[in-house]
Amino acid sequence: MRVALTGASGLVGQFIAQRLIADGHALVALGRPSPWGGEARDWRLGEPAPLAGCDALVHCAFAHLPGRYRGGEGDDPERFLRLNRDGTLRLWQEARGRRIVFLSSRAVYDGLPEGAALTEDRPLAPPTLYGQVKLAAEAALHDQGGASLRATGVYGPPAPGQQHKWADLFAAFAAGTALPPACGTEVHGADVADAVMRLLGQDRAGAFNCSDLLLDRHDLLAAWSRIAGVQGPLPERSTARPAVMDCTRLRALGWKPGGRDALEAALRQMARL
Template identity: 50%
Template structure:
């Protein structure tokens, strides 16, 4: 299969690329800069692309994974910073141009969306839950989703939660600053959220494409910072004061029954522990024996 991935050098996109390479796909990464040697599991092609530019010719491409997203570093919600119009121009308008190019080529488009499209909800959101985003990030993703689904082209929408996992060479994983603060003895604010390993996201995307697409919630577990740092402390032996447990009243996990019916099984705490051991080794910390 011929695959193209926008945002493939990002923390999330890299998992999609490596999954495609592992499956034997012919992969092209679309981005501003070519990836450094050894960044992915195997060699691949690179084509210059950014969200404000003209999409490439996708003739002959079977599946396009659209993971590119322009935002203030480290922030998705609030990622518009002081430039909401530019944020929409790049992310929404740029995505719509990409969707059109994919439709012209007859390629299946996989759009990486977010649970933020739901906004605050009572109960566990399913894919049929009415979306009421309360951030520009969620609004932009929902508008792109709706345009893609209205188009009638072959498409998959993945409403993913926070994605974690070891970073690529030269990158820092999503919890690097949190772990640095913990090691320095900085007081950690209580917080919890739903999390998903990047490999589980990639597996979900391929399952969804295999059944012709649709809208899918993709999430694994609710994770409190206190529990995350307790496991990190157990693995690394580093001292530190754990934060208080977060108040998650009114914050619910998403229903993932649609994906699970296809046989999808995320890795849960076992996969988190493996990832944290790898993150420790990448940071030069020798993990304690398992």
């Protein structure tokens, strides 16, 4: 297939770009070129998409303040909506008739009661603008037969010239900073890319949860200390545990995330950078 990919140089998009090329597909990077090769076409969110000759679209690009997703609109929510919601809805119309996979977010579940089961069939009303935009884009896409991937926090080695998501955390740990407890859900970027390929290959529609590990900051930093030989003060284990997304729908397609082995391998790669 010839696959158009937005956000090909981003935290998640870089893994999808690598996988598309590795699997022998023709990559068309819309916007910033991919560091892994493929064709590049000039494009920005909200502009007409140059999709000529493309069989499928994977949409990962999102305009937000650096490092912020929830709250990523800053003091300009109108621009945030114009680019991310309206620009994405325009993209769906332009890509009609092609296979489409959208990188959505766990944020669509924000606002549910504590302990609620995070399954794809729940009625949702996220309180953040970020979650609302993702959910609106999902709804429009599902109506025309596309698939959305509700990914949790994504980790993995960075693209060339970039930092991985935990770079600042690890630096603070090495500097002896007292870090607060925290716990979250994570998935390796390569596992997200595998999920995308399964959705493209089986032409699936609707929402699919994508999550792997429940990871406490204490355990992450302990593993980093052991692997990288860095010493620092470990935070207490968190007493708060986020709900874990039910990934039964995605696993039914044969998806098997890497678990602790993938985390260990990624940390070893990061330690060599």
